[in-house]
Each structure stands twice: as C-alpha cells, then as structure tokens.
Amino acid sequence: MAAISTLPxxxxxxxxxxxxxxxxxxxxxxxxPAFALxxxxxxxxxxxxxxxxxxxxxxxLDQNRKLLxxxxxxxxxxxxxxxxxxxxxxxxxxxxxxxxxxxTPYTIITPSTPLAELEDFLKRNIFAIVTDxxxxxxxxxxxxxxxxxxxxxRGF
Numbered sequence: 001m002a003a004i005s006t007l008p009x010x011x012x013x014x015x016x017x018x019x020x021x022x023x024x025x026x027x028x029x030x031x032x033p034a035f036a037l038x039x040x041x042x043x044x045x046x047x048x049x050x051x052x053x054x055x056x057x058x059x060x061l062d063q064n065r066k067l068l069x070x071x072x073x074x075x076x077x078x079x080x081x082x083x084x085x086x087x088x089x090x091x092x093x094x095x096x097x098x099x100x101x102x103x104t105p106y107t108i109i110t111p112s113t114p115l116a117e118l119e120d121f122l123k124r125n126i127f128a129i130v131t132d133x134x135x136x137x138x139x140x141x142x143x144x145x146x147x148x149x150x151x152x153x154r155g156f
Contacts, residue, residue, distance in 0.1 A: 021150075026118055026130055027111035029150050031140035034130070036061045037091050039068055044087035047077055057127050059138050060095045067129065067138070069097040111139065119147055 036059040037046050050058055050073040058071045076094050079085040085094060100106055107121055109128045121128050122144045130140040 021115035021119075022154075024115045024150070024154075025111065026109060026113045026115065026140075026142060028115070029140075029142060029146050031130065031142055031146060034059065034138045034140045036065075036067075036138045037071070038063070039090065039092035039095070041091050042087060043071075043076055043080065043085055043089050043091055043094060046071055046091050047073060047080065055141065056143075057141060058091075059129050059141070060091055061138075065136065067098060067131075067135070068092075069095040070127075070129075071095050106135075108133065108135065109142065115147065115150070118142060119144075122147065 032053065035049065035053065035055075037049070039060050039062055046058060050056070050071075056073050058073060060068050060070055062068050071091050071094060076085065076091075079094065080087070098106070107128075109118060109121060109130050110133055111130060113130075118128060122142070126143070128142045129138055130142055131138055
C-alpha cells in the first residue's frame with residue numbers, strides 16, 4: 001500500500017528537514033545535571049563552581065528559586081582578573097537578566113522538547129535552560145556544542 005502525504009507540496013519544500021535528529025529530544029543529549037546559584041552568592045564561589053563543572057553559563061535564582069538571569073563565567077572571570085569585580089561581590093551585580101515581556105515570550109525547553117526545536121532556539125540564543133514544564137526546576141543547560149556532540153556521537 002502506498003503512503004500518501006497530507007502536506008501541501010509547497011509546505012514540504014520550504015520547511016527544514018524535520019528528521020535531522022531522527023525524533024531525538026533534549027533528554028537524549030544526556031546533559032550533566034545543572035546547578036544554579038542564588039543571587040546572593042559570592043562571585044568567587046560562582047567562578048570556582050563553574051570551573052569545577054566546566055560550565056560557561058550559570059543560571060541565577062531568587063530566594064523563591066525563580067529564574068532571574070544568568071552569569072557568563074568567562075566575562076565575570078575577566079572582570080575579576082582586571083580588578084573590576086571583588087571576590088565577595090554578589091552574582092546579582094553581574095548577571096544578565098532575562099527579559100520577560102509580552103513582546104518577548106519565555107520559551108520553555110524541557111527534556112521532551114525535540115532537538116530540532118532546540119536547534120532553532122539556539123540560533124537566536126547562546127544557550128537554553130532546560131526546565132520542567134512548570135519551570136520550577138533547572139534541569140540542565142544546553143548549547144550548540146551539545147547538539148554537535150550528539151550528532152557526532154550518533155553519526156547523523
């Protein structure tokens with residue numbers, strides 16, 4: 001029996017190949033568990049923890065564990081080494097805040113998000129914070145490098 005496509009011809013030619021990742025989802029990346037810092041953590045501790053875990057970006061949380069923003073570890077370390085930041089300064093002083101407005105909706109990336117969607121998200125962002133659906137827990141941080149590693153491991 002022949003399969004019949006239900007997509008109009010122009011839709012299939014203009015959309016990207018949807019099977020590039022063969023149905024894989026974020027969970028398939030096998031990301032290391034994420035850690036997040038409270039906004040009041042000292043930057044010396046933040047840098048130390050980031051290098052122990054080989055993280056380039058660290059999510060920052062408020063006292064209620066709500067995502068506030070992130071720390072760019074390389075940038076923070078450069079400021080510290082240049083004498084523009086003190087080891088006891090709080091990460092809140094140096095974090096990049098997430099822009100949450102009606103015009104810029106928050107994109108939820110979960111373990112069940114297809115890798116094709118993650119790839120699209122990473123075209124516009126440096127990294128993605130992987131959370132549960134309710135955004136109560138930071139589960140991981142995904143980067144373009146994670147996608148590249150996945151593809152090379154799988155031989156796609």
